[in-house]
Amino acid sequence: IVSNVLASKERLPLIQGKSIVLSFLPVCHIFERMLHYLYMYSSTSIYFAESIEKIKDNLNEVNPNLMSVVPRLLEKIYDGIIAKGTELSGIKKAIFFWAVKLGLQYKPYRQNGWLYEKKLAIARKLIFSKWQAALGGNLHTMVSGSAALQPRITRIFCAAGMNIMEGYGLTETSPVVTVNKYSNKDFRVGTVGKVIDLVEVKIAEDDEILVKGPNVMLGYYKDAKKTAEVMTGDYFHTGDKGAIDKDGFLRITGRKKEIFKTSGGKYISPVLLENELKQSLFIEQVVVFGEGEKMPTAIIQLNFDFVKEWCHRKEIDYGSTIKDLISNSNVIARIQREIDQNNENFGKWEQIKLFELTEDIWSVDNNLLTPTFKTKRTEIRKKFNNLYEKMYRG
16 A cells, blocks of 8 residues: 555645645545545645535535545536536527537647637636536546546546546555556546556456556455465456557456356446446436346436426426336436437447336445445345346346
8 A cells, every 4th residue: 555655646736735635435445545645645635525415515615626536426516517507598508518518529738729729718718617616616636536437527527627537446456556647648538547656567368457566465364265366476367358558558448247148148348338328417327237138228227306307397297206207208218218329339239128217316325336336236136126027027
């Protein structure tokens, strides 16, 4: 962990003794724990968020320069901003979505040319400055880890003047293996950055990412068998698949254990399907199933607030309960449309054929999400087994 702190420090734009950070991830999580040691080493002031529900208030109370984030938090912030934009009308709405469209085309280091940069300056003054103010006003960097981040999220926040530096690591690697850094052109959208000092990464023949260095664990506690399964000499087998480009940037391409095979013998990466679907404002969480089955299916938790607001705009009477909402034919048809649009990006064998909606809000408290807001695939299958069986056996 100490080696990870020292190697990661030069990747973060912290000013010794002056920077302010906001912490909201669990302190027991290795990502946040390592960062706390790094913050202390940098004489950085650390403020702790009260809860994810109050994080917006805390941002405006603390006015931090930097914070660690997970993709789901950024997605929720982005979805909330876009939902506000849809409520605008006339010229204000047109300018808002012009700025968003521009932001989604963002490339660092002025790669889009002088005309784009002129337009971006106008967008920042008219629209993105308000985004910054809503997040405290001084936030210039967010470090993202724990799960894959959609490139569109990186682009839009960077365009708004709040750089997102995505990294990659695991608990077993203390955790950082790679991370982006804006200075020295060490940042590339869609990648998890370059390998940190003292760490080696190589790609196995099956594309698995192997890691070697002082940050790698000694082994699993009192479990020599499990340790032997993930170690080849000094190299740790991450279970993730990736590729390193000619400039040394690592790109994650999938997770070995999460790729499943249908009964027809086709291999499918559910994470790719899920990440595409979660770009929809209508969808809060989704898990794709299909291991050993004839086709992929999805169990979905709606973004209930947005769907309700959409129903009001469309003058749809959805009843008085969440059960009424997820049973409404107009809502189901709208989600089917989202599914159909998503399916266009994938091969026929990958396309989601059926879906079911849940009444429950998936959370850490009900054990359906991890502390970093990743879905627990096994727990979701167990809790909603009736919906699973309905899709495949109903």
